[in-house]
Amino acid sequence: MIGSILGGLLSGSVHAGTPLLYATLGEVVGERAGIVNLGLEGVMLMGAAAGFGTTVLTGNAAMGVLAGALAGALFNMLFGFLVITCRANQLASGLALMFCGVGLSALLGVPYIGSQIEGLREISLPILSGLPIIGPILFTYDILVYLAIPMAFLVWWLLFSTRWGLSLRAVGENPTAAFAAGKNPHLLQFQALLIAGLLGGIAGAHLSVGLAKTWAEWMTAGRGFIAVALVIFSKWHPLRAILGALLFGGAIALQLQMQAWGVPISPFILDMFPYILSLAVLAVWGGARRYAAPASLGRVFQGTE
Amino acid sequence: MDPRSERVNRMGRWRHGWLTNLMRFGGLFGVAFGIFAVVLLIFGKNPLKAYADIFSTTLGSTYGFSEMLVKMIPLVLTAVAVAVPSRIWLINVGGEGQLYIGAVLATWGALTFSSLPAWLLLPLIFGLGFLGGGLWGSISGILRARGWVSETISTLLLNYVAILLVNFLVFGAWKDPESANYPQTAEFVEAAVLPTFGSTRVHLGFVFALASLLLFHLVLSRTRWGLEMRAIGSNPEAARRNGIPIARYIVLLMFIGGGIAGLAGMSEVSAIQGRLRPSLSPGYGFAGFLISWMAGGNPLGIVAAAFLLAIITASGDILQMAQGLPGSVVNILMALILFVVLARHGRKAGGK
Numbered sequence A: 001m002i003g004s005i006l007g008g009l010l011s012g013s014v015h016a017g018t019p020l021l022y023a024t025l026g027e028v029v030g031e032r033a034g035i036v037n038l039g040l041e042g043v044m045l046m047g048a049a050a051g052f053g054t055t056v057l058t059g060n061a062a063m064g065v066l067a068g069a070l071a072g073a074l075f076n077m078l079f080g081f082l083v084i085t086c087r088a089n090q091l092a093s094g095l096a097l098m099f100c101g102v103g104l105s106a107l108l109g110v111p112y113i114g115s116q117i118e119g120l121r122e123i124s125l126p127i128l129s130g131l132p133i134i135g136p137i138l139f140t141y142d143i144l145v146y147l148a149i150p151m152a153f154l155v156w157w158l159l160f161s162t163r164w165g166l167s168l169r170a171v172g173e174n175p176t177a178a179f180a181a182g183k184n185p186h187l188l189q190f191q192a193l194l195i196a197g198l199l200g201g202i203a204g205a206h207l208s209v210g211l212a213k214t215w216a217e218w219m220t221a222g223r224g225f226i227a228v229a230l231v232i233f234s235k236w237h238p239l240r241a242i243l244g245a246l247l248f249g250g251a252i253a254l255q256l257q258m259q260a261w262g263v264p265i266s267p268f269i270l271d272m273f274p275y276i277l278s279l280a281v282l283a284v285w286g287g288a289r290r291y292a293a294p295a296s297l298g299r300v301f302q303g304t305e
Numbered sequence B: 001m002d003p004r005s006e007r008v009n010r011m012g013r014w015r016h017g018w019l020t021n022l023m024r025f026g027g028l029f030g031v032a033f034g035i036f037a038v039v040l041l042i043f044g045k046n047p048l049k050a051y052a053d054i055f056s057t058t059l060g061s062t063y064g065f066s067e068m069l070v071k072m073i074p075l076v077l078t079a080v081a082v083a084v085p086s087r088i089w090l091i092n093v094g095g096e097g098q099l100y101i102g103a104v105l106a107t108w109g110a111l112t113f114s115s116l117p118a119w120l121l122l123p124l125i126f127g128l129g130f131l132g133g134g135l136w137g138s139i140s141g142i143l144r145a146r147g148w149v150s151e152t153i154s155t156l157l158l159n160y161v162a163i164l165l166v167n168f169l170v171f172g173a174w175k176d177p178e179s180a181n182y183p184q185t186a187e188f189v190e191a192a193v194l195p196t197f198g199s200t201r202v203h204l205g206f207v208f209a210l211a212s213l214l215l216f217h218l219v220l221s222r223t224r225w226g227l228e229m230r231a232i233g234s235n236p237e238a239a240r241r242n243g244i245p246i247a248r249y250i251v252l253l254m255f256i257g258g259g260i261a262g263l264a265g266m267s268e269v270s271a272i273q274g275r276l277r278p279s280l281s282p283g284y285g286f287a288g289f290l291i292s293w294m295a296g297g298n299p300l301g302i303v304a305a306a307f308l309l310a311i312i313t314a315s316g317d318i319l320q321m322a323q324g325l326p327g328s329v330v331n332i333l334m335a336l337i338l339f340v341v342l343a344r345h346g347r348k349a350g351g352k
Helices: A002-032 A040-058 A061-085 A090-112 A134-138 A143-161 A163-173 A175-180 A185-212 A223-233 A238-261 A267-271 A273-292 B003-016 B018-042 B047-058 B062-086 B095-112 B118-145 B151-171 B205-222 B224-234 B236-241 B246-273 B284-295 B299-323 B327-349
Strands: A122-124 A140-142
Touching (some): A002 A040, A002 A143, A002 A223, A002 A238, A040 A090, A040 A223, A090 B327, A140 A143, A143 A163, A143 A185, A143 A238, A163 A175, A163 A185, A175 A185, A223 B151, A238 A273, A267 B151, A273 B151, B018 B327, B047 B062, B062 B095, B062 B246, B062 B299, B095 B284, B118 B151, B118 B246, B205 B246, B224 B246, B284 B299, B284 B327, B299 B327
Antiparallel strands (some): A122 A140
8 A cells, every 4th residue: 555655656756757857957958058948838838739739630649749849949949039149138038938838839739629649658667567566656657758867867968078068058157258269159059949949848748748648728837937946956957957856746746646645635735835845945055056057147148249 | 339328328219219219119019910910820810800809899999998998907017016126126027926915815804804894995905905915025025135046936936826825715715605616705895896987897906006107106216215226226236335225125125016916916806806716817917027028117118018918918808709719829919029029129238
């Protein structure tokens, strides 16, 4: 009994944490290049709507995820045009992007409301899933769940072990110096936003195609904002993001489990968990965050005029 | 070019060439409306009919116009809620949550003291609405003043908590036993309903909105507080060395800003809904942020931008009914308008 409860909680955390992790990783890449994107919510929604629609049309969930990733990336390029090319204010542009995403995804999703899909197939790990009771609970997920942690390592490797990652982080710390060293800050920031958009789109597609297997207006329900908070929680580090996503996924899962157990607490109070946890965590870590944040976060390279 | 001389130039143009400015903004909005028309075309809708519907239902009739004024009330209030803290570069994205909590406290007052006469009850729920939004805003203010959490993140996250709190109350303890399945509180007594003008739904909140704009302008331009706020806004380090209590200003301005958003919530429950419902606001708080941002915190600009967004907000319903589009489609139009303003502003000011 205890085993299955804990197992359910753990697998719930993994499920809920996966889209959070993809979205957070994307935002980490963007912020490492000096760009805050509060519009992540909109990017995820575009990914969710495009992913679900494509899955319905093609009957192929993998195509759906791909479409979701591309939609997210394309949408993020609009953000890049605003904040990099036009040097618009990042926070206001991000919020506008969120509004745009809410409206556009609602429009895209209209024909698919109520559509049924099979969604991403769950794959049982051989041997491990054969374990009694906990096996089927803990080791049966869709492919995106299995790829999430390797993705965190890939992003970590890209940022910290490649020449490209070094340049990218240099742009986030001091774009003028990076420019003087022969880098192209705008190009690198566009590349960062492209990756951030791909990952944000995958996060949204995983919500609609992998988890919910349905489309609903504004189905991300603030997860994009939680991911932005998670970036700070993980101190802009892709590997710490794994822990953060599991913890926050756990908060969401705990709330679902407590409802299932019939704990006499209003679901709305439980729904507040992740938001309040975000705040509490940020408050506790707040003091140290300025040592970890990319120094030029929020500012855009102005060229050398 | 020196960014400071650029700013002086722009202010000069604002003073002398408001007509040029108006035309320039008109052109920008034209671009946004054009792009939205293309989006509608792509999705097989008739944009001309959509725009005709929008304008005939908002500007074409006395009733439509009065309904647009009704929409302007929460928009102006939530915009001022953003503009007040923005004077010292605080970014309040929590107008939505502050509006909801203002509504919660006002509802509590209206239901608890329902036997009071109107001349006592109305000031009471006014005060409670302000207090509710103000306290919600000052949570973020305190977190920021202590250097713990940026007010941008905390106000954003608290929006969700506030909306969930309203859901918790109207589905739970405050649910009206007589309204079977509808999650809503009991109806307010007559004495707790804000008076309206003539036969329209334009209510006393309109006066609150105008008064808040006027007060905001006067405090900023005529008082020592306004001077100190400008000092903090232009050079926080110098202001701190001159003994201006920055932390106190942060909490206070978040309280006042939140309180004004709370008034929007109070007037919506009292005058429009007559009871607390979860669907209190279709995103007035977020729209207020965009209005204040577009207006650069300028009181007249806030009125103009709120007017424009009131037309757009009011048209969500008509697009839903006449064209079968989801109501949130108007968010695209709002975002497009903001995009063009942002893009132009960014190029001019060289980013910020």
